[in-house]
Amino acid sequence: MSDPELHWLLYGGAIGLIVIGAAGIVMGKHLFRIILALAIAEAGANLMLVVAGLRPDAVAPIITGGMIPEQMVDPVPQAMVLTAIVIGVGIQALVLSLAIRVYKAYGTLDMREIRLKMAADIDAEAGVDDEVSQEGPAGERPLELPDAVTSGGPGQ
């Protein structure tokens, strides 16, 4: 087992998982897929933290029979990842409950439809008529021109 190849493989896998998860979060069209992509990015971050504390010629950081091993894998990232896994499941439960609220409010999980409906809701709350063009002139038309101008010019 050669050391640089192993580290390249592991870091590549972790960064690949993070990139796939981030791409799914950014480009996802369905809210449920975005939540799944979040879980994948989380797994990649956990793998990267554990790989950061890896030493290839070491044993697991467990003391057996009062003997402290000579070469141990760094136990601090492992403890943090242990916490991060549990926190990740908590975040997932929170996001899923928010998604259920969104589904009950809008009746869909498609991001584009949700965006349109949210914009319509905000406009209705603010009293803005979203049919009016933003570029059109506000207010009414200018005053009617006098008859002298419309019927005949000054030359007549």
Place this chain on the structure above:
Amino acid sequence: MIWLLGLLIGMMLAAAIAVLVLENHIAAVAATSIVSLALSVVFVLLRAPDVAMTEAAVGAGLSSLILALSLRRLGLWQIEGDKHPEIAKEGVDA
């Protein structure tokens, strides 16, 4: 060992892409739990057995359970070819 690690990491990346590509939502949840299971085996090979236990129990078990239950609640629990909207509605009321 590097071959086993390469196989597992390739499986994780393939399952992660499958999550974004698959049409069926139940299959996407299953692919997510495949990522977690392969990751727990990778943790064992990286000499982190406690993290592997937690990842297998919480990441693969509890997380898939939460995702599957919320699939039912969101009305997305549809088997392949099961396109009738009435059947999808039953999941919302349950």
